[in-house]
Amino acid sequence: MDILEMNFVDGFIRMCNDGFLQGWHERNGGNLSYRLKSDEVELIKDSLNFTNEFEKIGAKVPNLANEFFLVTGSGKYFRNVIINPEENITIIQIDGTGEEYRVVWGLTDGGRPTSELPSHLLNHSVKKRVTNGKHRVIYHCHTTNIIALTFVLPLDSKVFTRELWEIATECPVVFPDGIGIVGWMVPGGEKIAIATSELMEKYDVAIWSHHGIFCSGEDFDLTFGLADTVEKSAEILVKVLSIRRNKLQTITPNNFKELAKDFNVKLSQEFLYEK
Numbered sequence: 001m002d003i004l005e006m007n008f009v010d011g012f013i014r015m016c017n018d019g020f021l022q023g024w025h026e027r028n029g030g031n032l033s034y035r036l037k038s039d040e041v042e043l044i045k046d047s048l049n050f051t052n053e054f055e056k057i058g059a060k061v062p063n064l065a066n067e068f069f070l071v072t073g074s075g076k077y078f079r080n081v082i083i084n085p086e087e088n089i090t091i092i093q094i095d096g097t098g099e100e101y102r103v104v105w106g107l108t109d110g111g112r113p114t115s116e117l118p119s120h121l122l123n124h125s126v127k128k129r130v131t132n133g134k135h136r137v138i139y140h141c142h143t144t145n146i147i148a149l150t151f152v153l154p155l156d157s158k159v160f161t162r163e164l165w166e167i168a169t170e171c172p173v174v175f176p177d178g179i180g181i182v183g184w185m186v187p188g189g190e191k192i193a194i195a196t197s198e199l200m201e202k203y204d205v206a207i208w209s210h211h212g213i214f215c216s217g218e219d220f221d222l223t224f225g226l227a228d229t230v231e232k233s234a235e236i237l238v239k240v241l242s243i244r245r246n247k248l249q250t251i252t253p254n255n256f257k258e259l260a261k262d263f264n265v266k267l268s269q270e271f272l273y274e275k
């Protein structure tokens with residue numbers, strides 16, 4: 001089957017374009033990866049090229065051995081994915097040990113998978129384990145308002161989660177486990193990959209301070225929707241803080257408890273502290 005006609009490729013391209021249209025992917029900013037289902041691999045197997053050499057991932061991910069991922073290319077622009085997917089995205093195969101990968105499709109003009117590949121794969125590894133294989137998408141984007149908040153809010157998961165929960169009623173329902181925070185770090189290496197994956201044991205969203213969002217989800221809609229909800233909430237908070245320093249009224253811990261009951265979500269108690 002033609003790879004470009006597969007639904008998961010379509011969804012991937014659409015998400016890249018949606019992210020670009022939101023203003024989250026200036027230049028070559030951001031990256032996206034998707035773990036293929038085994039039936040999807042079966043359907044496209046004959047169109048893949050298995051002759052490239054395996055290369056080191058830069059992280060060990062044994063539970064992803066022999067899996068296939070669709071990922072954005074390093075230095076490639078999200079805005080170009082929809083115009084020429086084969087040049088800008090790639091399918092990679094993980095080897096039998098989970099320490100190496102090789103390109104099996106795409107990047108027709110040369111290049112490599114995203115420089116954040118260690119972060120993506122390490123986080124896929126954690127999420128595959130903690131969600132029993134449900135999560136398949138990892139997304140990193142440069143969300144303007146979340147980045148702005150990392151300059152003015154304490155870099156503390158408790159503060160960020162609570163502030164964003166208070167800003168829009170849907171927030172605690174969309175991210176009931178809260179948001180993790182990584183302090184400023186050099187991107188692209190094993191260190192930021194490990195720091196983020198430790199947070200992903202518990203959260204679906206991590207904020208990279210002064211950099212952007214890193215998040216995980218079951219499919220493209222849920223993962224994009226999660227980033228969109230967090231960033232929308234941050235945008236409102238930035239507006240509120242710009243109008244006046246303190247909120248005149250807000251959603252209270254008791255309101256959160258009522259919301260959790262009606263929407264049948266379990267909210268982490270650590271974010272329901274009295275201020």
Ligand SMILES: [Zn+2]
Nearest residue numbers: 029030211212
């Ligand atoms: Zn980035």
